[in-house]
Amino acid sequence: MNTTTRISTAERLGRSVGRGWRAYARGERRLSCWLASKGMPLAGATVLVWVVKLVALGLLFYAAFWLALVLLVGVAAAWTASNSTVDDDRWTQPDELRNGEAGFGLYSSSGQRIDPHDPNDPFND
Template identity: 70%
Template sequence: MNTTTRTSTAERLGRAIGRGWRAYVRGERRVSNWLVSKGVPRAGGAALLWATKLIAVALLFYVASWIAVLFLLGIVAAWLGGNSADHDDRWTQQDELRNGEAGFGLYSSGGHRIDPHDPNDPFND
């Protein structure tokens, strides 16, 4: 029996996210201290950092909304393309696939071939 404990994937992921968060907070504190050293009041530096965060989140939402609009337009275009009214309207219930005078294909009830075909095609029986 193995007595060493194994670190789970979730725990490793949580620790990595925690390290990233701590690095971000340290960087933010460093920027805040740099602004204070340049003569900006501490409250002004905090407000500037919050405004920067707010602008970044707003830009992310803006880009995400345009991506969502494009995605929805693509879905609508695909739906309209699949439901177009002209793709099989010229064929009726009496039309059938069979061997006829012009080879195998879609024929009307009157015996005329409906689907496009090339009579010189060597594979057209």
């Protein structure tokens, strides 16, 4: 029997996210210290980092808004298309040229000749 404990996928994912967050915090702190070493006050560097964070958050919300709007328009168009009533006469079998009881001509799907024709015309048969 194996006595080693295996961590779950959720725990592994949580640890990865935690490592990423710590790396981000270290980078942010390193940026603040670099800005302070270049002569910017520490409070100003902190404010600048927060402004960058808020701008990034605003851009994400902006993109999410447009994505949601496109999705909403798509859903509304699909709903409208599925609930629209259509004239069923338009969707019957198309008229076709064929040789029928009244000679060669344009016939409907019910077999009636629908184009004007002269029954005495010798070329009609």
